Amino acid sequence: MLRIALVGCGFFAQNQLHGWEDLDGIEVVALCDRDRARLDAMGDAFRIARRYTDAAEMFADGGFDAVDIATTVSSHRALVEMAADAGLHVICQKPFAQTLTDARHMVEAVERAGKTLMVHENFRWQLPVRAVIEALRGGAIGTPFFGRVSFRSAYDVFSGQPYLAEGERFIIEDLGIHILDISRALFGDVDRITATTRRVNPRIRGEDVATMLLSHASGVTSVVDCSYATRRMPETFPETLIEIDGTGGVLRLDVGYRLTIQKDGGTESRDVSPPLLPWAEKPWHNIQESVAIIQRHFTECLRAGTQPETSGRDNLQTLALVEAAYRSAAEARSVDPGEL
Ligand code: NAD
Ligand code: 89V
Numbered sequence: 001m002l003r004i005a006l007v008g009c010g011f012f013a014q015n016q017l018h019g020w021e022d023l024d025g026i027e028v029v030a031l032c033d034r035d036r037a038r039l040d041a042m043g044d045a046f047r048i049a050r051r052y053t054d055a056a057e058m059f060a061d062g063g064f065d066a067v068d069i070a071t072t073v074s075s076h077r078a079l080v081e082m083a084a085d086a087g088l089h090v091i092c093q094k095p096f097a098q099t100l101t102d103a104r105h106m107v108e109a110v111e112r113a114g115k116t117l118m119v120h121e122n123f124r125w126q127l128p129v130r131a132v133i134e135a136l137r138g139g140a141i142g143t144p145f146f147g148r149v150s151f152r153s154a155y156d157v158f159s160g161q162p163y164l165a166e167g168e169r170f171i172i173e174d175l176g177i178h179i180l181d182i183s184r185a186l187f188g189d190v191d192r193i194t195a196t197t198r199r200v201n202p203r204i205r206g207e208d209v210a211t212m213l214l215s216h217a218s219g220v221t222s223v224v225d226c227s228y229a230t231r232r233m234p235e236t237f238p239e240t241l242i243e244i245d246g247t248g249g250v251l252r253l254d255v256g257y258r259l260t261i262q263k264d265g266g267t268e269s270r271d272v273s274p275p276l277l278p279w280a281e282k283p284w285h286n287i288q289e290s291v292a293i294i295q296r297h298f299t300e301c302l303r304a305g306t307q308p309e310t311s312g313r314d315n316l317q318t319l320a321l322v323e324a325a326y327r328s329a330a331e332a333r334s335v336d337p338g339e340l
Pocket of ligand 2 (some may be wrong): 157161174175251287
């Protein structure tokens, strides 16, 4: 039995608790939130008796093997370092850290403790996205040379997550981070990125449109474009649309979770829609199911003694891309993420 403690009982955490409930050999034994009302609501809903408003107290009491950090980013470094000191495995929500320096310290702390650290970077684990990754890695269209990974929507994310409207940074830090990570999963690490950003919605503080051009070390050029200001029908939230051109054909993940591969003069098209889990609801079900998938990956890695694909160390590259995109937009130049 793997015993888990979860910190942060806010908007998203219920998905993580449902995901853990569905996995065999897992028990969430303790919950923490500094907001007593949220803590009790979540504790009652998931019948978890051990409840803390202070994470340090929870870590001191112990009795669990891993911690699932579902708080917003400003608390991540302190919580990850406390977990490392307590000798625990860690899953931490994205964005992993506020700065690359923080992130490097966090990765090193868990490595020193000899434990596993996975970032809850779940978009590359979505079933439709996974189908694209597997087709590409399986050589379905030969060697890729161009990709577009696109997320455009006008869905109101601010009512569920009001903090998204308040930060100086918005779409690259919160959503673009996922889409950049998908581009890395498909085409590998990036030598240069060029980005433009703008704010369309006057009621938020940060940027809600970002267009990024990536030169990958593999030779692929990809475009990663994100918008929360795109009023189109049908509204496609939260679908990531993907186009890839390869030496042997083309691949498209289109609206409605349809994957099409064209090669050798033929077209093969299939529905790769995610299932609607009993606790999930549309349109979030795609994201919700990827929570269950990434959690299963984490437990399999612990059992096998292997590193998660979205480990803390791997995520340093995604975070560097986020920073490089902001720097590129601010300085109107292309940026090598390696310079950060
Ligand atoms: P939220 O603000 O609704 O909830 C966060 C909770 O953490 C709050 O209840 C707060 O009281 C608690 N908290 C903060 N610091 C704490 C501390 N030091 N100790 C104890 N409790 C503390 O936020 P949310 O929308 O649930 O988002 C949480 C994280 O999940 C964010 O990092 C967000 O980016 C991420 N998120 C990820 C996805 C995804 O698909 N991966 C989707 C939505 C949100
Ligand atoms: O997945 C996320 O990180 C969410 C959202 C989809 C709204 O951007 O914050």
